[in-house]
Each structure stands twice: as C-alpha cells, then as structure tokens.
Amino acid sequence: MGQPFNSEKFRNSLVNYLNHLGYHNPTTSQQPLWQAVCLAIQDQLPKTSPKKAFASRHVNYLSMEFLLGRLTLNNLQNLGWTESIRNKLQEYDVQLVDLLECEHDPALGNGGLGRLAACFLDSMASIEQPATGYGLNYQYGLFRQSFTQGQQTESADDWDRDHYPWFCQSPIPAVEVGFGGQVHSKNGILQWIPDFQVIGKAHDIAIIGYRNHHQQPLRLWHASHPHPFNLKAFNLGHYANAESNAIEAEKITKVLYPNDNHAAGKRLRLMQQYFQCTCAITDIIYHHRQAGRPLAELPKYEVIQLNDTHPAIAIVELLRQLVDLYQWEWADAWQLTQQLFAYTNHTLMPEALECWDLHLFKRLLPRHYQLIEQIDAWFSATLKNHPDKQHYKTSNALLIKGHGKIRMANLSVIGSYAVNGVAKLHSRLVTEELFPEYAKLWPTKFTNVTNGITPRRWLLMCNPKLAELLNDTIGEQWQHDLSYLQSLENHLDNASFLQDYQDVKQSNKNNLAALIAQTTGIEINPEAMLDVQIKRLHEYKRQHLKLLHILALYQQLKTHPDPNLPPRVFLFAAKAAPGYDLAKNIIYAINQVAAVINHDPAVNQQLQIVFMPDYRVSLAEKIIPAADLSEQISTVGKEASGTGNMKLALNGALTVGTQDGANIEILDHVGAEHIFIFGQTVESARQLWQNEYHPEQILANNPQLQDILTLLKDGTFAQGNKQAFKPLVESLTTAGDPYLVLADFASYLDIQNKIDVRYQHPTTWFRSAAINTARCGIFSSDRAIRDYQQRIWLSDAQRIKG
Numbered sequence: 098m099g100q101p102f103n104s105e106k107f108r109n110s111l112v113n114y115l116n117h118l119g120y121h122n123p124t125t126s127q128q129p130l131w132q133a134v135c136l137a138i139q140d141q142l143p144k145t146s147p148k149k150a151f152a153s154r155h156v157n158y159l160s161m162e163f164l165l166g167r168l169t170l171n172n173l174q175n176l177g178w179t180e181s182i183r184n185k186l187q188e189y190d191v192q193l194v195d196l197l198e199c200e201h202d203p204a205l206g207n208g209g210l211g212r213l214a215a216c217f218l219d220s221m222a223s224i225e226q227p228a229t230g231y232g233l234n235y236q237y238g239l240f241r242q243s244f245t246q247g248q249q250t251e252s253a254d255d256w257d258r259d260h261y262p263w264f265c266q267s268p269i270p271a272v273e274v275g276f277g278g279q280v281h282s283k284n285g286i287l288q289w290i291p292d293f294q295v296i297g298k299a300h301d302i303a304i305i306g307y308r309n310h311h312q313q314p315l316r317l318w319h320a321s322h323p324h325p326f327n328l329k330a331f332n333l334g335h336y337a338n339a340e341s342n343a344i345e346a347e348k349i350t351k352v353l354y355p356n357d358n359h360a361a362g363k364r365l366r367l368m369q370q371y372f373q374c375t376c377a378i379t380d381i382i383y384h385h386r387q388a389g390r391p392l393a394e395l396p397k398y399e400v401i402q403l404n405d406t407h408p409a410i411a412i413v414e415l416l417r418q419l420v421d422l423y424q425w426e427w428a429d430a431w432q433l434t435q436q437l438f439a440y441t442n443h444t445l446m447p448e449a450l451e452c453w454d455l456h457l458f459k460r461l462l463p464r465h466y467q468l469i470e471q472i473d474a475w476f477s478a479t480l481k482n483h484p485d486k487q488h489y490k491t492s493n494a495l496l497i498k499g500h501g502k503i504r505m506a507n508l509s510v511i512g513s514y515a516v517n518g519v520a521k522l523h524s525r526l527v528t529e530e531l532f533p534e535y536a537k538l539w540p541t542k543f544t545n546v547t548n549g550i551t552p553r554r555w556l557l558m559c560n561p562k563l564a565e566l567l568n569d570t571i572g573e574q575w576q577h578d579l580s581y582l583q584s585l586e587n588h589l590d591n592a593s594f595l596q597d598y599q600d601v602k603q604s605n606k607n608n609l610a611a612l613i614a615q616t617t618g619i620e621i622n623p624e625a626m627l628d629v630q631i632k633r634l635h636e637y638k639r640q641h642l643k644l645l646h647i648l649a650l651y652q653q654l655k656t657h658p659d660p661n662l663p664p665r666v667f668l669f670a671a672k673a674a675p676g677y678d679l680a681k682n683i684i685y686a687i688n689q690v691a692a693v694i695n696h697d698p699a700v701n702q703q704l705q706i707v708f709m710p711d712y713r714v715s716l717a718e719k720i721i722p723a724a725d726l727s728e729q730i731s732t733v734g735k736e737a738s739g740t741g742n743m744k745l746a747l748n749g750a751l752t753v754g755t756q757d758g759a760n761i762e763i764l765d766h767v768g769a770e771h772i773f774i775f776g777q778t779v780e781s782a783r784q785l786w787q788n789e790y791h792p793e794q795i796l797a798n799n800p801q802l803q804d805i806l807t808l809l810k811d812g813t814f815a816q817g818n819k820q821a822f823k824p825l826v827e828s829l830t831t832a833g834d835p836y837l838v839l840a841d842f843a844s845y846l847d848i849q850n851k852i853d854v855r856y857q858h859p860t861t862w863f864r865s866a867a868i869n870t871a872r873c874g875i876f877s878s879d880r881a882i883r884d885y886q887q888r889i890w891l892s893d894a895q896r897i898k899g
C-alpha cells in the first residue's frame with residue numbers, strides 16, 4: 098500500500114522551492130525543477146517511522162561504499178507516488194522521464210560491494226529490519242570515464258553533494274575524531290593525546306521501504322575542521338597556514354578510492370577508515386545511551402555488520418572507547434566487542450586483503466596500535482593449551498605478520514562472533530583456503546549468506562514492461578515476495594505469454610539501440626543477439642577472454658564467410674582503476690578491435706562491438722532489461738559471488754558462465770538446460786596451479802590461438818603499432834597467464850558455438866529466458882536479509898524461539 102499523497106501540498110511546496118531557487122514557474126530549466134520536485138516530495142515524508150516492536154536487533158551496516166544510483170524514481174515507486182507525480186508534472190507540460198535524467202548518480206562506490214550495500218538498505222527498509230547504514234559523504238564519487246582514441250580518460254565525479262535534494266536534516270551531534278599524537282600514562286591511566294582533530298558531521302539520506310510507510314537512515318559522514326580558520330595563526334602573520342588544518346580535514350572525505358578488489362595501503366585511506374568508524378561507533382553508543390540503556394546491554398540491542406574489512410578498525414575503536422572513555426576492564430570490553438561485530442568477507446585474492454604497515458598505523462593511531470598488540474596477546478593466550486600451538490604461531494592466523502603488517506581480515510575474524518562469505522562456493526573457500534586455522538578453532542563462527550539484489554530497482558523500476566507482463570500473468574504478489582515468480586512455470590507452455598515475453602525483450606533492445614546510437618554513434622542491429630559483459634574491468638573477470646572469442650569469430654568469418662552465423666552485438670561497459678595499466682590496455686584493445694570490425698563490411702553484418710563509456714548504475718538499468726546473453730566468465734574461485742549475474746538472469750538473459758561464485762547457484766536453480774556452463778572447476782584449476790600450469794603448451798597445440806595472438810601483435814588493430822597491446826599479450830604468455838584464459842579458451846569457444854545454435858530457435862531460447870525469470874526469485878536481497886537475520890543477527894534466544 099502506498100503512502101497518501103497530498104497534491105495540493107505538493108504544488109505549494111514546489112512553487113516555494115522554485116521561488117527559493119530563484120525561478121518563478123515550473124516550466125523552467127530542468128535541473129532546478131528536478132531539485133524542487135524532490136524537495137517537495139521530501140516535505141511529505143513523515144520525519145520518523147512509527148516505532149514497532151521488532152524481533153531482531155538493530156543493524157548497523159558499516160560500509161565504505163554505497164553505490165546508490167539515482168534515488169528519485171526509486172523513492173517515488175517505493176512510496177507509490179509515481180503516477181500522481183507524473184500527472185501533476187504533465188499539468189505543467191513536464192515529462193517525468195526527462196526530469197529523472199537530471200539526477201546525476203550518487204556513485205559512492207566502486208562496483209559489486211557498494212551496490213550490495215545499497216540493495217541491502219532497500220531490503221532492510223522494505224522488510225522492516227531496523228537498520229542504519231554508516232558510510233562517508235565523498236565530495237567526488239567514482240571517476241567518470243570517457244574514451245580518447247580508444248584509451249580510458251578519467252574525470253572527477255562532482256555530484257554536487259551540497260545541493261543533492263535527497264539529503265535530509267540530521268539532528269545528530271557532530272563527532273570529534275583525533276589522529277596522531279602520543280599515549281601518555283597518568284597515575285597508571287593511559288591517555289591518548291592526538292596531534293590534530295577533525296569534526297564529523299552526519300548527512301542523512303532516508304531509505305524508503307517498499308509501500309510500507311517505513312524509512313530509516315543512511316548516515317554519511319563529512320569531515321571538516323573545528324576551527325576552519327585559525328585566527329591565532331592569522332594574527333601571528335602565518336597567513337598561508339591559517340587555513341591549513343581545514344584543508345587537511347576536508348581532504349578526508351574528498352574522494353572515493355577508485356580501486357576495486359585492490360588495497361593501496363595509503364595513509365589517507367586509513368584516515369578515511371578510522372574517521373568513518375569513530376563517527377559510527379560514537380553515534381551507536383550515543384543512541385543506545387539516549388534510550389537509557391546500560392552499555393553492557395549493547396549486544397542485546399545492536400549488531401554491527403562489517404561490509405568487508407574496510408571498516409574493521411571499528412572493532413578497535415569500540416574497545417578503545419569502552420576502556421579509555423568508560424573505564425571498562427580490558428577483558429570485559431573485549432568480551433562485549435566480540436558479541437557485537439559480524440564480518441562479511443568479499444574476497445580471497447591476496448592483493449585485495451588489506452594489511453596496514455605497522456609504522457604507518459602506529460604513527461596515525463598510537464593508542465589503537467597498543468590495543469591491537471593486546472588483542473594479539475589475547476589470541477596467543479587462547480592457544481596456550483592448544484596441541485597445534487606451534488603451528489598457529491607461524492601461520493596465517495597471526496594478526497601481525499612478519500614484515501610488520503597488520504592483517505585486517507584476521508582482526509575482523511578474531512573480533513567478530515560471525516563471519517560469512519557471499520556465495521556457497523566462496524564461503525567454503527573462506528574456511529578451506531583463507532582461514533583454515535580459525536575455522537578449526539571456531540567452527541560455528543563461519544557461515545554463508547549468498548548475495549542478492551533488490552527486485553524493486555532491478556526489475557520493477559528498470560524493466561517496467563516485464564513488470565507489467567508479470568502483473569498481468571501472475572498478479573502483483575511477486576513485488577513483495579520474489580519467490581512468487583515460480584508461478585510463471587504454469588505459463589511456460591502458453592505460446593501467447595512467451596510471445597509477449599519475447600516482445601518485451603525486443604522493445605527493451607530497441608530502446609537501448611537508440612541510446613547506443615545517441616551516446617556512441619553506432620547503429621546496432623536490434624535484431625541481433627545482444628551479448629553483454631558489464632562489470633568492473635579486472636584480469637580475473639576476463640574481459641580479454643571475451644575479446645579472444647570475438648577475434649576467433651572475426652578470423653573465421655574473414656577466411657570462411659558463413660552466412661548462417663547468427664548476428665551478435667558484443668556490448669561491454671567497464672571502468673578500470675586509474676592505476677591499473679593492464680586493465681586499461683584491455684579497454685584499449687577492445688576499442689581498437691571494435692573500430693576495425695565495425696567498419697569492415699566483410700564481417701560487420703554479423704559482428705558489432707560497442708563499448709559504452711562510464712558504466713554506472715543508471716546505465717546498468719538500461720542495458721540489463723535488453724540483454725540476451727550474460728557473460729559471467731571469471732576465473733574459478735575468484736569472483737566471490739557476483740550480483741550482475743543475478744540482475745541479468747532475473748531479467749531474462751541466459752548466462753554463459755564458469756562454475757564460480759553465485760553462477761553455481763544460478764545453475765542449481767534454473768537447471769543445466771537453461772544456462773551455459775564451461776571451463777575449469779575449482780578442483781581442476783587448483784591442480785593446474787599446483788602442477789605448474791604451462792600456457793605455452795596450450796598455445797603450441799592450438800593454431801587458432803596462435804593466429805589470434807598474432808593479430809594482437811602484428812599491428813592489425815593499431816595502425817601498424819606492434820607494441821600497442823603488449824601488456825595484454827604478455828599477461829597471456831610470458832607472465833604465465835595467471836587467470837587461466839588460455840586453459841579455458843577451447844571450452845569457451847565450444848559453448849559459444851552451442852549458444853549460436855540455440856539462439857536460432859527463438860521459442861526454445863525465450864522459454865529458457867522466461868524460466869530464468871521464474872526461477873531467480875531466490876536471488877532477491879530480501880531473502881539475503883532474512884538469511885542474515887536467521888544465521889547472524891538474531892540473538893541465540895531469538896533464533897531458538899523462531
């Protein structure tokens with residue numbers, strides 16, 4: 098049920114806001130109109146949600162990233178006000194669709210991890226799991242991407258946070274956060290005297306539940322300095338330095354680090370992490386005490402969920418506040434801490450596991466360093482009578498590793514009562530490969546919660562035509578419980594339903610084709626199979642394997658034209674981290690190959706390649722409903738879960754994928770006939786790596802592969818420049834092909850041939866597509882949140898009762 102909408106009140110607020118912005122009628126320029134509309138909608142939201150008696154603890158979701166995407170239509174839809182606002186605006190001759198394009202995506206995240214946090218907020222509000230999201234209010238989100246002569250260029254993402262209309266007043270007191278300095282001992286009591294302090298101010302965004310009159314905050318912190326202008330310094334004649342502290346403080350929340358699955362180890366990043374954690378912990382304790390509850394009861398009412406290790410210092414900060422500010426005994430404080438935290442692991446890849454340099458850490462957070470040494474000592478003490486004591490002392494279980502590094506994943510496991518991976522395979526590997534020692538010590542600590550996506554954004558909002566077809570076919574219940582999609586199974590033999598399903602896909606493709614023409618100038622064939630790989634650019638995600646497939650087809654068509662090969666459009670969208678040279682070289686290679694193939698009449702009736710720039714949530718929303726084939730081809734064991742795979746399958750793209758992450762669970766649910774699985778298994782890949790994998794042997798035995806690599810080396814796609822793709826070619830050859838691209842190549846070509854055959858039978862293809870929609874209800878983030886409730890968030894007593 099939607100919330101009541103007051104049309105008269107809306108009109109009055111709208112006019113007021115426009116006047117305030119200096120405009121005098123609603124048909125003015127779109128950008129201020131969009132702002133005024135959002136502010137006028139916000140005026141009608143209740144300031145607080147009705148308090149209800151909840152079964153589970155309040156969740157504090159700590160994440161350095163929230164990749165929200167546009168909120169305007171999402172909020173309207175969740176409120177049930179879309180039609181009212183659309184009609185109201187039409188009175189002024191304004192189209193809602195046009196207005197929505199004014200919103201620049203809030204892109205406070207890199208990719209899957211940040212988007213997961215955003216989906217979880219939507220689900221927690223929608224199923225009324227009380228929660229607060231805690232993050233940072235970056236001035237610049239993830240960089241914007243464009244291409245210059247095929248190369249990625251980055252520019253700053255100024256999303257104009259100071260005028261973003263979905264922020265609302267936050268009554269939260271500011272927080273002081275210290276850095277550096279010394280720890281002094283005074284009468285046996287330790288006292289941390291920081292070198293400098295910054296102020297954290299809360300900026301809230303209301304997360305609105307789906308048609309349930311419920312909302313709860315995403316609290317983003319902004320750093321500034323208590324004395325923005327140092328008068329003393331100014332009077333002493335240090336004009337230039339008078340503002341320096343303010344500048345230092347503002348730096349902390351200036352920009353999101355643009356690395357996905359890669360830890361850079363920079364001081365400023367550590368400052369961001371500590372700043373966020375201190376603000377969040379202070380706020381959590383403040384609200385708990387405001388409610389008149391004793392600190393000792395914190396774990397009875399609250400849980401703190403760590404989205405990866407980025408906010409792991411929160412564990413040490415809570416310990417510090419209990420010991421230093423509230424004078425708790427260390428052991429009591431540590432026991433309470435361990436009852437409060439739960440940790441979600443997102444990766445096994447060594448370069449992504451954060452380790453902080455001990456000296457850097459000690460200089461910035463000297464008191465926290467002491468506490469980490471005490472945690473380390475506590476861990477050693479727990480092993481005192483353990484038969485494998487010697488093993489643990491030299492193993493990966495150590496909190497502080499040789500060479501003076503603090504391992505944040507180890508801190509997270511030791512400091513939490515629950516640890517989860519994000520798909521079944523990944524959770525198994527967390528215990529078998531990453532933390533075997535901890536899993537043996539604390540077997541019940543580890544669990545799995547497979548990721549999910551919110552069906553509000555990723556179906557109802559982005560694919561209105563499919564949503565309408567579903568409503569007409571099975572009713573609207575699926576909007577509240579996605580498992581209802583199962584009832585589509587009853588319609589799979591209904592030819593008119595399947596035709597409608599196919600028509601929806603075609604219509605979405607036509608819309609995307611128009612957008613592609615507008616943004617890239619390329620006229621795609623909207624009848625062709627739309628084959629998409631959209632995700633961050635990373636070696637392990639293997640966009641270069643896709644490129645090898647394209648080159649194989651190119652070569653085949655050049656030497657043996659084959660009019661029966663069904664036409665395909667290969668669509669890429671991906672950002673590479675600015676410092677990741679190989680990833681950037683792969684982007685360049687794809688763009689260069691595209692430029693040649695798209696202009697070659699011998700092949701361009703059957704092969705077209707589009708690389709859409711600036712991949713982001715609002716672009717994903719336009720690509721996903723149109724896709725036929727979803728490329729999920731990561732090296733086995735490397736993609737923890739993936740969520741792009743779920744969005745695409747739900748919207749009726751068939752998956753071609755490895756047995757990795759949640760692909761395996763998609764396979765289990767849709768059935769082997771309706772997905773295309775290829776490549777090594779985790780076990781066979783492990784064998785290859787252990788027995789020294791030899792890509793050069795694969796190459797020696799495969800003339801087709803040799804020819805393809807020659808194309809990349811002989812300048813064909815780079816105006817004769819033979820060095821253009823050197824990093825890419827080297828990674829596949831001299832660097833030993835660490836991600837098994839060549840090992841999976843033959844199997845990949847083989848499955849792609851089967852896909853071509855299948856696509857030539859539209860009725861079978863679209864029946865499979867509809868089956869994907871029917872069977873992917875399990876991948877709703879509502880289900881994921883219920884799993885967190887059952888497996889992690891409920892207290893023991895609640896779990897037993899439930």
Ligand SMILES: *Cc1c(COP(=O)(O)O)cnc(C)c1O
Pocket residue numbers: 207208209212631632633712713714717738739740741742744
């Ligand atoms: C869903 C999503 C991702 C994650 O995609 P994967 O294929 O799971 O890596 C990244 N970026 C955006 C914008 C997304 O919407």
